[in-house]
Amino acid sequence: MYQLAYTQYNRMYPPDLESSMPTLSSDRVRWFATAGVLVLVVLILLTSFSKSSAAEDATRLVKADALVAPSELPTTISVAPQTTAARIGVDVIGAVQQPGVYYLDDPARIADAVAAAGGLAPDADRERINLAARVSDGQQIRVPRVGDDAQPSAAAEKSDRSPASSAAISINRADATTLAGLAGIGPTTAEAIVAYRTSNGPFKRIEDVQNVKGIGPALFSKIKDHISVDP
Numbered sequence: 001m002y003q004l005a006y007t008q009y010n011r012m013y014p015p016d017l018e019s020s021m022p023t024l025s026s027d028r029v030r031w032f033a034t035a036g037v038l039v040l041v042v043l044i045l046l047t048s049f050s051k052s053s054a055a056e057d058a059t060r061l062v063k064a065d066a067l068v069a070p071s072e073l074p075t076t077i078s079v080a081p082q083t084t085a086a087r088i089g090v091d092v093i094g095a096v097q098q099p100g101v102y103y104l105d106d107p108a109r110i111a112d113a114v115a116a117a118g119g120l121a122p123d124a125d126r127e128r129i130n131l132a133a134r135v136s137d138g139q140q141i142r143v144p145r146v147g148d149d150a151q152p153s154a155a156a157e158k159s160d161r162s163p164a165s166s167a168a169i170s171i172n173r174a175d176a177t178t179l180a181g182l183a184g185i186g187p188t189t190a191e192a193i194v195a196y197r198t199s200n201g202p203f204k205r206i207e208d209v210q211n212v213k214g215i216g217p218a219l220f221s222k223i224k225d226h227i228s229v230d231p
Helices: 002-012 015-020 026-071 110-116 187-200 206-211 217-226
Strands: 087-094 100-105 139-143
Touching: 087 110, 100 110, 110 139, 187 206, 206 217
Parallel strands: 087 139
Antiparallel strands: 087 100
16 A cells, blocks of 8 residues: 555656756655655545445345344244034934934034934835934934834934924924913913023023923923924
8 A cells, every 4th residue: 555655656756856846845845745645545545444334334234134034024823713513412223224322513403313324224214204303412313114103202202302293383483372372371471482582592492491481390291292492
């Protein structure tokens, strides 16, 4: 760097220049020359420093981007909760391919239970069973065979409630007039049944009708064989 400054000085002020300038003293020439060299050195240093600072700034920006980028990634991963369908157990017997206890997704119908048991057997009496009827947990479903005695419980025997005959009245969908036709159920009690299911939702079991004001165990025993909770 100093060699460069000295060379620049010789170009600006060659040795012959001092002899051609009688009006300037030798000391003054040296002073101006030294000042010029110093200015040139300062300019060179400033230029070098500026380039170095720019390079360092660029390096800092690259490192900063590398540090910031990972923070943009999500820190947690949301997993949608898995919902599990309720399961009910039913005992399928009678004219099916594989009688046994099967577990079905709730809600289910007799057709689902029969399908789980391998389908109807060749001697099944299809006309005596309602495959569209709903099933409940713990229910026993008996599929009748051709020639079996026709009994109210042949289509679907239930362990948690009395079997409903084909003429049973649904306490979940019958109107007050139809309900009033049951033995011991008058218009007032029939209206109470309709009001109860409207406020509390459908009856889950026929025994739940005893929650209606005016229906006790004695009255329930009279109507239990004539009512159902089928939708």
